[in-house]
Amino acid sequence: MSEEKIRCQFGLWDSPISPARMTQSTSFSSVAWDQSGALIWLESRANRGVIVVQAANGEAPRELTSEHSIRAKVGYGGGDFTAGAGWVYYVAAENGRIYRQALQAGLPQPVTPAFGQVASPALSPDGRWLVYVHSYEDQDCLAIVDCEGNYWPAKLASGADFYMQPAWRPNSQFLAWVEWNHPNMPWDGSFLKLAKLDIPNTSQKRLPVVSEITTIAGDEQTAIFQPEFSPDGRHLAYCSDVSGWWQIYLYHLETGAIRQLTHTLAEHAEPAWVQGLRTHTFSADGKNLYFVRSSQGIQTLWCADIETGEETRLPLDSAYTNLEYIACGGKGDNERLAFAASGSGKPPRIIAYNPAKGVKIWRRATSEELPEENYSKPQAITWQNIDGSEVYGLYYPPHNPRFEGKGKPPLMVYIHGGPTSMAQMEFALRNQFFTSRGYAVLEVNHRGSSGYGREYRNKLRGYWGIYDVQDAVSGARRLAETGTVDGSRMVIIGGSAGGYTVLQALVDFPGFFKAGICLYGISNQFTAAVETHKFEVHYSDSLLGTLPEAAEVYRQRSPLFFAEKIQDPIALFQGEDDQVVRRNQSDEIVAVLQRRGVPHIYHVYPGEGHGFRKSETIEHYYQAVEKFLREFVLFA
Numbered sequence: 001m002s003e004e005k006i007r008c009q010f011g012l013w014d015s016p017i018s019p020a021r022m023t024q025s026t027s028f029s030s031v032a033w034d035q036s037g038a039l040i041w042l043e044s045r046a047n048r049g050v051i052v053v054q055a056a057n058g059e060a061p062r063e064l065t066s067e068h069s070i071r072a073k074v075g076y077g078g079g080d081f082t083a084g085a086g087w088v089y090y091v092a093a094e095n096g097r098i099y100r101q102a103l104q105a106g107l108p109q110p111v112t113p114a115f116g117q118v119a120s121p122a123l124s125p126d127g128r129w130l131v132y133v134h135s136y137e138d139q140d141c142l143a144i145v146d147c148e149g150n151y152w153p154a155k156l157a158s159g160a161d162f163y164m165q166p167a168w169r170p171n172s173q174f175l176a177w178v179e180w181n182h183p184n185m186p187w188d189g190s191f192l193k194l195a196k197l198d199i200p201n202t203s204q205k206r207l208p209v210v211s212e213i214t215t216i217a218g219d220e221q222t223a224i225f226q227p228e229f230s231p232d233g234r235h236l237a238y239c240s241d242v243s244g245w246w247q248i249y250l251y252h253l254e255t256g257a258i259r260q261l262t263h264t265l266a267e268h269a270e271p272a273w274v275q276g277l278r279t280h281t282f283s284a285d286g287k288n289l290y291f292v293r294s295s296q297g298i299q300t301l302w303c304a305d306i307e308t309g310e311e312t313r314l315p316l317d318s319a320y321t322n323l324e325y326i327a328c329g330g331k332g333d334n335e336r337l338a339f340a341a342s343g344s345g346k347p348p349r350i351i352a353y354n355p356a357k358g359v360k361i362w363r364r365a366t367s368e369e370l371p372e373e374n375y376s377k378p379q380a381i382t383w384q385n386i387d388g389s390e391v392y393g394l395y396y397p398p399h400n401p402r403f404e405g406k407g408k409p410p411l412m413v414y415i416h417g418g419p420t421s422m423a424q425m426e427f428a429l430r431n432q433f434f435t436s437r438g439y440a441v442l443e444v445n446h447r448g449s450s451g452y453g454r455e456y457r458n459k460l461r462g463y464w465g466i467y468d469v470q471d472a473v474s475g476a477r478r479l480a481e482t483g484t485v486d487g488s489r490m491v492i493i494g495g496s497a498g499g500y501t502v503l504q505a506l507v508d509f510p511g512f513f514k515a516g517i518c519l520y521g522i523s524n525q526f527t528a529a530v531e532t533h534k535f536e537v538h539y540s541d542s543l544l545g546t547l548p549e550a551a552e553v554y555r556q557r558s559p560l561f562f563a564e565k566i567q568d569p570i571a572l573f574q575g576e577d578d579q580v581v582r583r584n585q586s587d588e589i590v591a592v593l594q595r596r597g598v599p600h601i602y603h604v605y606p607g608e609g610h611g612f613r614k615s616e617t618i619e620h621y622y623q624a625v626e627k628f629l630r631e632f633v634l635f636a
Helices: 429-435 454-460 467-481 497-508 525-531 539-543 551-556 559-565 583-596 615-634
Strands: 006-009 027-033 039-045 048-054 081-084 087-091 098-102 117-123 129-136 139-146 154-158 162-168 174-180 190-198 209-219 224-229 235-240 247-252 258-260 280-282 288-295 298-305 311-313 322-329 336-343 346-354 358-364 379-384 390-396 403-406 411-415 440-445 490-495 515-519 570-575 600-605
Touching: 027 081, 027 336, 027 346, 039 081, 039 336, 039 346, 039 358, 048 087, 048 358, 081 117, 087 117, 117 162, 129 162, 139 162, 154 174, 154 190, 154 209, 162 224, 174 224, 190 224, 190 235, 209 235, 209 247, 224 280, 235 280, 280 322, 288 322, 298 322, 379 467, 390 429, 390 467, 411 429, 411 467, 411 497, 429 440, 440 467, 454 467, 467 490, 467 497, 490 497, 497 515, 497 559, 515 615, 525 539, 525 551, 525 583, 559 583, 570 583, 570 615, 583 600, 600 615
Parallel strands: 006 403, 027 322, 411 440, 411 490, 490 515, 515 570, 570 600
Antiparallel strands: 027 039, 039 048, 081 087, 087 098, 117 129, 129 139, 139 154, 162 174, 174 190, 190 209, 224 235, 235 247, 247 258, 280 288, 288 298, 298 311, 322 336, 336 346, 346 358, 379 390, 390 440
């Protein structure tokens, strides 16, 4: 007999997802294969990064890096390690050096000196050289060093503001990479470069140098993503949004011909917020290209025949709707694809996949104690904004197998960061925290979000603080008007750029939301533009305009200058060491709230930056949010 459900007010259900449980998951940051068949991945555990190796013989996984925490710190990070020829090369968080460590046994050995920050190490196929992104005193370049660190590193390419995703041709004589310049972000306009290298023989005591550089694709209005050479050296695959969608193209190294491989109106790349992202990989024989396709927030796995262009969707378990860091290993019948994979009801896992043999799970991010039926299943929805065009989002209904609700559920309207990011159908435990308590959750992919083509992504240009706010309000209003949620108990929540949208919504639509929750949000666009890190220092040029000409726009879109309009309760959370959105952004808005007597709570977390990593911080945050919602939303 099935257990009779408990009838209880929405928002007050007893949830198995406690604040303490929110601290227990591990995140996966990259996946790679070694030629030996070993699978290597990076785990982020609270504020520590650990490389884990799964040997080809199937022995238990082994932690490789006990001496260092692994984390690259160029921009927002990423590109933390590479592997090859029985070695792993990683970036130590403590000093920014690249270290070399054998997969079998042995202690780490430094390869680069300790100055500046590095990312995206790429090992040459002959195992002699290591190319990487280097950043020092806001000057970026591609640098090269021998793989044993015997020589002092040298600049290989410089002059651009940013570099990303270096990739070697199999003969080790050509290198490709992506570069771009201010004021662009990498998804605005970037260039695919191909360099011919002068490689010394073993008797010459020097590093390779560039003899020729060619621009293959891209311009100031076209975004390029992930160059990848085929194993036979014939093709260079990359993504370009020149057509309006990120499609995959093939550049023939011998003839110079460029051919578009994919044509479906979907995304085959993603905004390069961090180094090291991958969405496609060649088969070992170079005859096929495996790739991840994203549509409506759902990712699927495909294979394209290089010669014919014929596409086949691979029968990966449909419960995996988010696939990251695709990598191919093995040959023939033993060829396998590895990912960090998750779904709305499946916490992140490291999996290996063979179309004939299915999925093998190598690592789980959580204990997976909760059965899938405990999780809310999201659905992609659309609605009309005020000009009649479509807005996109993901709706999570309240769900807890033990409870049924009374009346209509309160709504959490979640705004992603960026703002050029997107909500995807992945395992989002933060949403399940609320849905399991009886809240509905709407993740808004407002105009300006990624995942729906370049035109949609560019709609926020000049309208940041307007369209994102309007789309959050129109989405919430639609759910309220259809009777799906309680329109008198709606909360807007977001971090970083999403936190800015929270503040701006409370300014422009006082009384519409019952409360707001703002994590390290921007309150003053002037100081945000001049105090942020190099990666985003000109980001606002396209979103708001260039200063000083657009000074009035910056003022009108700064919640701090209109904070007297805020009347709804608000909870604010800030990392003390945040270098992207500095603490003064929260301090100043809180001072106005205090002066005006607006109900609020404010927590500053020592040792935390842009996003919270420490277990004690995360647990306290969810405890504080739950208490805040009970006081100002459920019982108000």
